[in-house]
Amino acid sequence: MSGEFSLIDKYFAHKQQNRKDVILAQGDDCAIVAPTAGSHIAISTDTLVAGTHFLADANPAQIAHKALASNISDLVAMGASPAWVSMGISLPEINTAWLERFSNAFFKLADYYGIQLIGGDTTKGPLTITLTVQGTLPEGKALTRHGAQSGDWVYVTGQLGDAKAGLDVILENNISADTSLNQELQRRHFEATPRVLAGIALRDIASAAIDISDGLVADLGHILKRSKVGARLNVAALPTSKELLQFVGSRALAQQYALTSGEEYELCFTVPEANRGQLEVALSNTPFTCIGQLTGTEYIELHNDDAPVDWQLDGFDHFKGNQ
C-alpha cells in the first residue's frame, strides 16, 4: 500500500506535536497511548457520507470541521476532555487540492481542542469519513443520559436554530433576500463548535447531558427515555438569535427551528434544584438558558408561557429520507 501510505504521510501524518500521553502515533500497526491512572476513557464514532451528510462538492474545509466538531461534541456531552482521534477516510481519487484544504482545516480544529490524530486508514472508495474520538475524564464523573430526575431543570447552551437556517440556505430550501444574512447563517452552520469547557465544568453539576446533534426535541428525548422522565418546555424561553427571527419571519417559526435544528453542538443538560447556584458560577463564561423542567410523565409537553402549544415536530432520520 505504498501509494496509500505516502498519501497519508503527506497530508495526515505527524502534522501535530505528540501529546504527552501518546507513546506512538502513526507509522506502526497501531498507535499506543498511555492513559493517566484513575482516568476513564470516553469513545465515540461518527461516520459522514457524501450525499447523505454533506454535498459531494461541499467545501473540504467545512467537511473536515463538521466531521471533527460533531465527534468532539459527543465527548463534550460526556464531560470528557478531547485526547485522541483516529480517521478512516475513503476517497474516490487522490485530489491534492481537496486533501490540502481538508487536512488543514482538520488540524486547525484538532490543535484548537488539543486532540491528536494518532492513526487511520485511507482507502479508495466513495467519499466517506469515519472518526473515532477519545477523551479522558476522572473515574465515575461521566455525564450520562440516564441520570436525570423529575424536578430537575432543563438547560441549553448558546442559541438554537441558526444551524437549520444555515442548512436551508445551503440546500436552497429557503433563502432570504438579504445576502449577508444568508451568508452569516451559512457560516454559523459550518462553524458551530463544541462547548468543551462547559462540558468539563458540568461534570459535578448536571444530572444528565447530551449534545444537540439531531435537534433539541430528539436529543432531549434520548435523555428522557434513558432516565424515564418527561419534560415541560417553555418555547418562549428558547434562546434564538435576531438573525434567525429575521430569516424565518415569525417568533413561532424561530422557536420551531430551535426545537428541531440539528448539528448545533450546543449542550442540553439537566440540573437538580440544589445545584442551580453552582451552575451560575461554573458556566460564567458560557451563555446558557433554562428552558423548562423535568416531569414524571414520559413525554415532552410544550407551552408558550401560559398558552398550550400543539406543533408537529420530527427528528432527523436518514433512512426515512427527511434529511
Next chain:
Amino acid sequence: MSGEFSLIDKYFAHKQQNRKDVILAQGDDCAIVAPTAGSHIAISTDTLVAGTHFLADANPAQIAHKALASNISDLVAMGASPAWVSMGISLPEINTAWLERFSNAFFKLADYYGIQLIGGDTTKGPLTITLTVQGTLPEGKALTRHGAQSGDWVYVTGQLGDAKAGLDVILENNISADTSLNQELQRRHFEATPRVLAGIALRDIASAAIDISDGLVADLGHILKRSKVGARLNVAALPTSKELLQFVGSRALAQQYALTSGEEYELCFTVPEANRGQLEVALSNTPFTCIGQLTGTEYIELHNDDAPVDWQLDGFDHFKGNQ
C-alpha cells in the same frame, strides 16, 4: 435518527456481555472504558470498501470476518490483547438478511477474541465499514516496527500464500480443475485468523513484529525501513502448503505467492540470537519458521538455498490499481 438507532439496536447493541473494563457500552453519547493501571492502549483503524476490498455481493459473514480479523491482526502485531471495538458502517439500504448474517459473524469472531463492540454509527451510503479496535498491553511492552537490528533472525508464523490463491479463485483469475481444492483455498482466504496468543507471547522475545496484510515483502519492508536494516531471505525456507503447490503447479510460483500474498494475518517478526531458545518454548503451540536474517543493507535480498533469485515482486496498492 430513530430509524438508524433502532437498526443499530436490533443488530449490534448489547449482543455481548460487558467486559469488566467497560463501564458504558452503546446507548449514550460515548462509550466509557476503564483501563487497568499501568496498561497502555494500542489503537488501530481499518476501512473496508465494497468494490475495493471485497465484491459488493460478497457473503456478509465473510465481510464481517475480514473486517474484524484484519483489525485484530494489527493489535496482535503490537503484542496487544484485544479489548474494544467501535464500528462505523454505511449501508445503501436496510437489508435485514444481510445485517443478520453480518452481525452474527461479527459477534462470533468478537466473542472468540474477547473483544467487545462498545459503539458506532450506522449511516446510509455506499457499503463501507470502518473499525477502530483497541487492545491493552503492559506499559513499554509494545512490539513495534523499529526495534529490529542487523543479525536478528526473521520468522513467520503459519504458512504463506494460501490467501492469495484463495483470492485467485474468488476473482476467477486462476482456478484449478480440482473443485474441492478451489473451495479449500477460498475458505482459507476468508477464514484466516490472527495469532493473538503468539503476539502476546512474543512481547518479551521479538525485537520487531508486523502482521502480513499486504504481503511478506511489503510488510517486512516496513520493519526494515523503520529499523534501518536489510534482510536476506531464503525462499526455499518459506512455509507453504501442499494445497498451494498443487494449485500453482511449481515450487517457484508457490514461493512467489508466499512472498506477496496479503491478508494472511500471520505474523512476521524478528528475534535476536540471544532469544531464539526462549522462542521455542514461548511459541510451542504456534507453527513458525525461520526464513532469513537481517543485514546491514537497507533492502531485501532473496536466495534459494545457495542460488541467487531475481524475481520482480510488487506490493498491493489500491491507487495504483494493481489489486
